[in-house]
Amino acid sequence: MQKLVQQRTKMLETLPEIIGPVSVKVSDVHTGAWRYRRPVIRDEDCVRCGICATYCPCGVIEKTDDGMVIDYTYCKGCGICTVECPKKAIDFIEESNFRKEAE
Amino acid sequence: MPELDLLSKGMTTCQGCPMELIARAALDTLGPRTITMTPPSCAAILTGSGDETGWGIPSVQTVLMSLPAFASGVSEALKIRGMDDVTVMGFAGDGGTFDIGLQSLSGAIERGHKAVFICYNNEAYMNTGNQRSSATTLGASTKTTPTGKKESAKNIDFMLLHTPLVYQATASVGNIPDFKRKLKKAASKDGPCFIHVLAPCPSGWKFPTDQTIEVAKLAIKSGAWLQFEREDGKITINTKPTDFQLINQYLDGQKRFGRVTPEIRERIIAEAKGRYETLCRLAELDCLV
Amino acid sequence: MGVIKALDGNAAIAHGVMRSKVQLVAAYPITPQTPIVETISSLIDTKQYDATYITVESEHSALSSLIGASSTGVRTFTASASHGLALMHEVTGTAAASRLPIVMAVVSRAIPGPMSLWCDHSDIMTQRDQGWIQLFAASPQEALDFVMIAYRVSEDERVLTPTMVDIDGFFCSHLTEPVDVPTVEEAAQFVKDFVPVNATLDPEVPYAMNNLTSPAIFTELKRSQDIGMRSAGKVLDERFEEFASLFGRKYGRVMCHETEGADTVVVCMGSMSGTVKHVVNELRAAGKKVGVARVATFRPFPYKELAAALEGVKNVAVIDRVSGMGSFGPLYEEVLSTLRSGRIDANVYPFVAGLGGRDIWEQTIEDVFSRTEALAASGDVCDEPIWIDLKEDEVRYNA
Numbered sequence: 114m115q116k117l118v119q120q121r122t123k124m125l126e127t128l129p130e131i132i133g134p135v136s137v138k139v140s141d142v143h144t145g146a147w148r149y150r151r152p153v154i155r156d157e158d159c160v161r162c163g164i165c166a167t168y169c170p171c172g173v174i175e176k177t178d179d180g181m182v183i184d185y186t187y188c189k190g191c192g193i194c195t196v197e198c199p200k201k202a203i204d205f206i207e208e209s210n211f212r213k214e215a216e
Numbered sequence: 217m218p219e220l221d222l223l224s225k226g227m228t229t230c231q232g233c234p235m236e237l238i239a240r241a242a243l244d245t246l247g248p249r250t251i252t253m254t255p256p257s258c259a260a261i262l263t264g265s266g267d268e269t270g271w272g273i274p275s276v277q278t279v280l281m282s283l284p285a286f287a288s289g290v291s292e293a294l295k296i297r298g299m300d301d302v303t304v305m306g307f308a309g310d311g312g313t314f315d316i317g318l319q320s321l322s323g324a325i326e327r328g329h330k331a332v333f334i335c336y337n338n339e340a341y342m343n344t345g346n347q348r349s350s351a352t353t354l355g356a357s358t359k360t361t362p363t364g365k366k367e368s369a370k371n372i373d374f375m376l377l378h379t380p381l382v383y384q385a386t387a388s389v390g391n392i393p394d395f396k397r398k399l400k401k402a403a404s405k406d407g408p409c410f411i412h413v414l415a416p417c418p419s420g421w422k423f424p425t426d427q428t429i430e431v432a433k434l435a436i437k438s439g440a441w442l443q444f445e446r447e448d449g450k451i452t453i454n455t456k457p458t459d460f461q462l463i464n465q466y467l468d469g470q471k472r473f474g475r476v477t478p479e480i481r482e483r484i485i486a487e488a489k490g491r492y493e494t495l496c497r498l499a500e501l502d503c504l505v
Numbered sequence: 506m507g508v509i510k511a512l513d514g515n516a517a518i519a520h521g522v523m524r525s526k527v528q529l530v531a532a533y534p535i536t537p538q539t540p541i542v543e544t545i546s547s548l549i550d551t552k553q554y555d556a557t558y559i560t561v562e563s564e565h566s567a568l569s570s571l572i573g574a575s576s577t578g579v580r581t582f583t584a585s586a587s588h589g590l591a592l593m594h595e596v597t598g599t600a601a602a603s604r605l606p607i608v609m610a611v612v613s614r615a616i617p618g619p620m621s622l623w624c625d626h627s628d629i630m631t632q633r634d635q636g637w638i639q640l641f642a643a644s645p646q647e648a649l650d651f652v653m654i655a656y657r658v659s660e661d662e663r664v665l666t667p668t669m670v671d672i673d674g675f676f677c678s679h680l681t682e683p684v685d686v687p688t689v690e691e692a693a694q695f696v697k698d699f700v701p702v703n704a705t706l707d708p709e710v711p712y713a714m715n716n717l718t719s720p721a722i723f724t725e726l727k728r729s730q731d732i733g734m735r736s737a738g739k740v741l742d743e744r745f746e747e748f749a750s751l752f753g754r755k756y757g758r759v760m761c762h763e764t765e766g767a768d769t770v771v772v773c774m775g776s777m778s779g780t781v782k783h784v785v786n787e788l789r790a791a792g793k794k795v796g797v798a799r800v801a802t803f804r805p806f807p808y809k810e811l812a813a814a815l816e817g818v819k820n821v822a823v824i825d826r827v828s829g830m831g832s833f834g835p836l837y838e839e840v841l842s843t844l845r846s847g848r849i850d851a852n853v854y855p856f857v858a859g860l861g862g863r864d865i866w867e868q869t870i871e872d873v874f875s876r877t878e879a880l881a882a883s884g885d886v887c888d889e890p891i892w893i894d895l896k897e898d899e900v901r902y903n904a
Binding site (some may be wrong): 116117120135136137138139140141142143144147161167168169170171172184186187188189190191192193195196197 | 220221223224225226227228229231232234235236237240241264265266267268269270272367389392393418424425426427429430
């Protein structure tokens with residue numbers, strides 16, 4: 114996502130001036146702030162099948178060498194991944210718990 | 217060049233939005249050489265606002281009435297410019313497809329332009345806050361049918377059976393691999409294709425946001441939604457409904473059906489059965505050109 | 506120079522389209538514009554003209570598909586009239602705001618109702634504020650020439666605004682005259698191959714077009730559009746000049762006949778101007794100091810040019826071919842603005858004539874001149890338009 118934002122920002126500098134209602138910049142709303150519950154993958158139970166990523170509407174789950182990673186900057190906390198996970202390896206935890214932790 | 221996302225992750229669609237999932241899966245399948253068109257609808261959230269857009273591919277926000285005509289022009293202009301490898305993707309809701317956009321769609325299909333028209337069907341005018349459309353299921357409460365819709369939904373799939381689509385399919389967010397397979401097939405065709413995707417909307421249908429996929433799966437299982445495709449004059453049914461009585465469970469899981477009477481319930485089930493029986497008979501034919 | 510052909514207004518427009526190397530045409534048949542559609546589509550179908558024709562299912566889709574095609578970087582054309590133009594209304598705004606150099610022929614026909622097939626300007630006037638350049642041709646020759654000029658103006662980077670070329674339904678569209686048609690080579694000196702100067706749909710540069718526009722920038726986009734439209738005035742003058750040097754036919758945004766030293770001048774648009782000219786010649790021969798100023802570019806409106814033409818004139822009679830219901834005709838209102846902003850102290854009188862295909866005869870124009878003189882002599886002012894060709898005894902109302 115950040116690559117896209119950067120690429121477009123760079124592109125914007127090189128493009129000729131456009132006349133009319135034309136957009137180039139990428140929408141980058143940090144929708145993670147909407148979340149009141151946070152999906153947390155229990156790595157030990159995760160089989161990396163990728164179904165959570167397939168069904169995540171926001172595309173914030175990525176398969177990496179270190180397992181499935183959720184981008185909490187954008188995760189809205191809809192909970193679809195927690196329901197669809199065939200191993201039930203994703204916990205859905207109240208955001209307030211993390212805030213307490215941070216404090 | 218690093219691989220880029222083709223759709224932003226930071227957009228203001230609702231939590232659990234099936235439309236965004238469909239768009240994401242579509243771009244995942246079609247890749248960057250795609251031009252998309254969206255009407256003012258929930259999909260306009262992807263198009264963005266002001267100097268920002270959610271799309272990582274070229275896009276045009278059309279008017280609600282004529283997305284398929286916009287697509288016709290783009291498709292023909294791409295031919296003129298020799299850009300034959302670019303896919304034109306129309307991305308409209310049920311309002312832009314079943315209702316105000318139907319004439320334009322029928323024209324574009326009949327003229328045979330190369331384009332894929334995706335309809336994400338959330339069964340109401342959701343972007344304006346949930347008013348009934350002709351795709352709304354019988355009995356569903358919306359802001360314009362608070363006591364429940366009195367009429368059956370328009371069956372766009374059956375209507376389009378006798379149009380010269382080179383490929384026609386229904387799909388569901390309940391089965392993304394199936395949707396991707398169908399879209400890939402559509403993109404390979406040299407003519408108009410239509411994919412109708414069920415998009416259960418948590419905000420409008422009133423179910424918890426984590427249930428989007430489950431509701432879609434239950435729709436398939438119960439026969440409330442039929443999964444099939446038409447190609448070369450032949451219908452293929454992809455999934456056989458398990459038990460039409462599951463429709464009761466399907467209705468109970470959505471608060472929009474809170475006012476459905478036992479009679480309406482019976483009608484909904486009977487209509488679903490009837491649709492499936494019709495489809496089975498149509499599937500025996502091979503003359504649907 | 507060129508080849509002389511007997512063409513009516515519609516055929517002249519079709520020739521103008523071909524000579525402008527239009528790449529994509531989408532149009533829907535409607536009387537009295539249909540022959541344009543038939544001619545162009547037949548030529549494409551029989552491979553006499555290399556372009557794409559989209560046989561759309563409505564006018565709304567015609568212009569919608571042009572917006573798509575023009576956004577993808579090809580030169581486009583459509584034609585319509587009356588109901589068709591009304592149906593297009595939604596997308597004429599989109600085309601203009603998207604800064605697409607689309608050219609459309611409008612073959613003016615009364616807008617309903619009552620249902621009519623015949624000419625007046627009520628259709629194109631609904632588009633007055635949609636942001637299109639509006640050229641009013643008075644003859645088949647002008648129609649052809651204006652189409653070619655329209656592409657040069659619309660595509661100019663200072664303008665980037667679509668153009669409507671208007672001809673009067675039947676009076677011009679179905680009137681056959683000798684028309685000097687430029688050869689392909691001659692035309693190519695004036696209209697070159699299309700090279701888009703603004704953003705186009707291309708996977709290499711993923712623009713999002715016609716996006717939702719917030720109050721923070723809407724006004725600025727509208728003002729940019731307005732500046733583009735205003736620049737079209739200067740660009741039109743340049744192109745008229747260039748066109749004259751190549752083809753010998755000289756046009757202006759205001760075309761005057763006998764306005765020099767005139768006491769009374771008729772201001773009008775479209776095909777009626779020929780009749781007005783004829784009457785002016787007769788009245789001049791009879792010693793009357795009369796003239797006619799024809800407005801050829803209604804948008805952008807040529808305030809300065811018209812003011813210059815009306816300098817020193819005592820009486821101005823404006824003939825609108827549209828009723829201006831409950832108010833005055835749009836041309837009259839523009840002329841009032843012209844006189845006021847040009848500090849010209851002349852009497853000005855509003856006339857309505859020629860609605861729904863009613864012929865504007867010599868007698869109609871003579872009546873306009875005599876009525877104007879009478880009003881000027883009496884010092885009366887008009888608080889509503891004078892329906893000069895009205896059959897009073899057939900007007901029904903309860904009052």
